[in-house]
Amino acid sequence: MRKNILLVINPISGAIDKSEFIDAALLFSAKRNKSIMVFSTTGEDDISKIKTLYNKHKFERIIIAGGDGTIKMVAEAVENKDVILGILPAGSANGLAMDLDLVVTLEENMAIAFGDSYAEIDIITINGERCLHLSDIGLNAELIKNYEKSSVRGKWGYVLQVFNTLIDMEGLFTATIAANNQKTACVARMIVIANAKKYGTGVVINPSGVMNDGKFELVILKNLDLMIFAQIISGNMPINSEDIEVISTDSATITIASPVPLQIDGEYFGATTQLDIKILPRQIKVATL
Structure with a gap:
């Protein structure tokens, strides 16, 4: 079965348990007849692993439960790809989510992350x-x-x-x-x-x-x-x-x-x-x- 969605979990970000995020994403995707794959970061070659998964499955959406560093990592892995990133703020400091007005309840963030509205945003390069x-x-x-x-x-x-x-x-x-x-x-x-x-x-x-x-x-x-x-x-x-x-x-x-x-x-x-x-x-x- 084709996997429509990749859920990227940073298990240590924000020093909070991520099981609630996983359960909510699985339930939300099931209600929409979407198949989801869960990937937990380890800090070892995560960008290459996400690239490999994307090239194999061509996900229509990647949901990220983590902080700014996790979002940055996923963005690097799929830069210029035709995929929407959904954000579930779960870091110590969720700056990008704050700017996008996403620091609300998990249920509300889930609806936004799976929703149809999106923005194309710039990336800055600093010494590469x-x-x-x-x-x-x-x-x-x-x-x-x-x-x-x-x-x-x-x-x-x-x-x-x-x-x-x-x-x-x-x-x-x-x-x-x-x-x-x-x-x-x-x-x-x-x-x-x-x-x-x-x-x-x-x-x-x-x-x-x-x-x-x-x-x-x-x-x-x-x-x-x-x-x-x-x-x-x-x-x-x-x-x-x-x-x-x-x-x-x-x-x-x-x-x-x-x-x-x-x-x-x-x-x-x-x-x-x-x-x-x-x-x-x-x-x-x-x-x-």
């Missing part, structure tokens, strides 16, 4: 790595690095690492941004590379963000003090801060005087001194309201 949502260099990337080293998962793990990150916080860094045929020098605590508007906390870091406009924004937080960083984490940051500058473009190069931490869609990618960034318009289809 794909980004669907938000990436950054500086303070928040340092937080992600500390979180990945910690044994405490879920939202409480993030809260714990906020304190550790602030205690060990490095100074400002100097960067030169080449974009829109101009060069901009700045001193910053953090630079966000944004395809969307919101972090998983719900804070609007990039109010002009549109995920299918062929552009991304560089949000430069120049004098990010402890209070503003706490507001980012808690979801209460004011969007009109005088210490924020935004550059909208379709390509950019960022050169940093000394190595700073980089995170892409919630995954730490080490320290870097240069970012080559460009937009890839309308690369994937995502089920929406």
Whole structure:
């Protein structure tokens, strides 16, 4: 029997049991006479395995129960393929789901994930790595690095690492941004590379963000003090801060005087001194309201 739907489960994301997600997806697909295959990620060669499954079965839809990192992985596996991705938010921070207004009940998210409405969204490449949502260099990337080293998962793990990150916080860094045929020098605590508007906390870091406009924004937080960083984490940051500058473009190069931490869609990618960034318009289809 042909498998119509692939359900990708990240068993460790968000530190929550995924059996409820599996049972709900099986029931939902059965009511629609759809056959479903369940794939659990292991962290070992998952992209290649998903590619192989897709090439064999040509799924009409892939449902993802995980966080931003799991969605990013599946998107890379099926980029430019004629398949719709349905999202069941199940991560520690569900930033993309927050931007798509999907952080509601499981029943509601299931109906959206299996529904007929979808959007084609852009993908950003950063030094060759794909980004669907938000990436950054500086303070928040340092937080992600500390979180990945910690044994405490879920939202409480993030809260714990906020304190550790602030205690060990490095100074400002100097960067030169080449974009829109101009060069901009700045001193910053953090630079966000944004395809969307919101972090998983719900804070609007990039109010002009549109995920299918062929552009991304560089949000430069120049004098990010402890209070503003706490507001980012808690979801209460004011969007009109005088210490924020935004550059909208379709390509950019960022050169940093000394190595700073980089995170892409919630995954730490080490320290870097240069970012080559460009937009890839309308690369994937995502089920929406």
